[in-house]
Amino acid sequence: MRVLTTSKIQFQSSLGKMLDENTVYGVKPKGSAYEFDRLFSADELCLGYDIALLPPNKYFLPSKTSLLKFTLDPKNHVDSTVAVQPSIIVGIHPYDLHALKLLDAVFLGNLRDINYQARRQATTIVGIDCLQPWPYSFAASMGTALPSDNFDLWLTDLGNEYLIEVGSEKGEKLCQTYLEASDASEAQVKQREKLRKDSLSRYKLSLEISPQKIPEVLDTAWNSPMWEELGQKCFSCGSCTTVCPTCVCFDVGDTVELNQLAGERYRIWDSCMFDAFAKVAGGENFRPTGTDRLRHRLYRKGKYMLERWGQLGCVGCGRCVHACLVDIASPVYAYNRLAREARTR
Numbered sequence: 001m002r003v004l005t006t007s008k009i010q011f012q013s014s015l016g017k018m019l020d021e022n023t024v025y026g027v028k029p030k031g032s033a034y035e036f037d038r039l040f041s042a043d044e045l046c047l048g049y050d051i052a053l054l055p056p057n058k059y060f061l062p063s064k065t066s067l068l069k070f071t072l073d074p075k076n077h078v079d080s081t082v083a084v085q086p087s088i089i090v091g092i093h094p095y096d097l098h099a100l101k102l103l104d105a106v107f108l109g110n111l112r113d114i115n116y117q118a119r120r121q122a123t124t125i126v127g128i129d130c131l132q133p134w135p136y137s138f139a140a141s142m143g144t145a146l147p148s149d150n151f152d153l154w155l156t157d158l159g160n161e162y163l164i165e166v167g168s169e170k171g172e173k174l175c176q177t178y179l180e181a182s183d184a185s186e187a188q189v190k191q192r193e194k195l196r197k198d199s200l201s202r203y204k205l206s207l208e209i210s211p212q213k214i215p216e217v218l219d220t221a222w223n224s225p226m227w228e229e230l231g232q233k234c235f236s237c238g239s240c241t242t243v244c245p246t247c248v249c250f251d252v253g254d255t256v257e258l259n260q261l262a263g264e265r266y267r268i269w270d271s272c273m274f275d276a277f278a279k280v281a282g283g284e285n286f287r288p289t290g291t292d293r294l295r296h297r298l299y300r301k302g303k304y305m306l307e308r309w310g311q312l313g314c315v316g317c318g319r320c321v322h323a324c325l326v327d328i329a330s331p332v333y334a335y336n337r338l339a340r341e342a343r344t345r
């Protein structure tokens with residue numbers, strides 16, 4: 001695939017043209033933080049951000065999705081409600097791109113989800129290297145600080161210009177339609193490698209073992225005192241899962257019109273940290289305490305998702321580390337501590 005370059009001034013003007021003809025989402029400042037939101041002018045985009053409050057997953061798995069509408073008229077209609085508008089997301093960081101790969105495995109595997117598939121196919125992904133990581137991230141040690149291969153275009157900030165790697169035909173088309181770019185020089189590609197290498201040394205948090213060792217550590221960690229120590233402080237608020245780019249749990253519900261002749265089936269975000277998540281008919285709850293739920297979340301991220309979908313369920317973005325009011329949600333703290341406990345056992 002091609003590697004191109006364009007000046008930042010030129011990129012800004014190309015983005016303006018893109019906005020005139022497309023729905024474009026990008027990272028915008030929100031107070032002292034950043035968020036993915038719809039862009040209405042090119043100068044709203046902030047590509048030098050450290051982290052967005054929520055990952056871009058909301059464009060593929062909205063907090064509430066209508067799945068189907070039904071009527072009980074004589075024709076007994078059931079219509080699936082896949083309503084998707086083509087869009088471009090600009091500014092995805094590498095760890096969120098890795099998380100998207102996991103979402104693809106979950107929703108486009110054996111049990112293909114047509115809503116997710118339609119949104120994914122209608123979206124063009126333009127990512128950017130994260131050269132100034134925020135202090136809560138440990139993506140470098142998780143192997144997710146550099147982009148995976150599922151992007152359409154990938155940008156690197158070289159100072160006065162962007163290096164642009166084309167990753168797909170969709171990306172190539174976007175380039176040809178909107179970007180005035182020329183082939184990058186060998187020196188610019190080398191500059192990108194140096195910038196990336198330097199960025200890896202800026203991460204303040206780090207996993208002390210290889211990420212591939214996490215399942216092995218968890219194999220002997222079920223009875224660690226750490227679970228109770230952390231879990232009894234948990235509010236079951238679900239903040240750690242709401243901000244997580246790899247969390248995929250949802251609930252499905254129905255609403256029925258008062259006349260009981262029509263209704264809708266919808267899907268909403270759920271969280272394994274909510275106390276009712278594992279509650280079943282008859283009142284039985286398979287994970288009744290905060291300790292049970294906290295342990296489940298970290299086993300799911302460090303073992304179950306890898307076994308089921310071939311990828312760890314944590315990309316080290318650090319959002320949960322920051323979001324938890326009582327400072328107990330950090331996977332890097334938990335896995336490092338459990339690894340140390342395993343060594344002294």
Ligand code: SF4
Binds near residue numbers: 319
């Ligand atoms: S578990 Fe925490 S650090 Fe890992 S991907 Fe989710 S939010 Fe990010």
Ligand code: SF4
Binds near residue numbers: 239273328
């Ligand atoms: S671990 Fe923290 S953020 Fe997660 S549910 Fe418990 S209190 Fe909330």
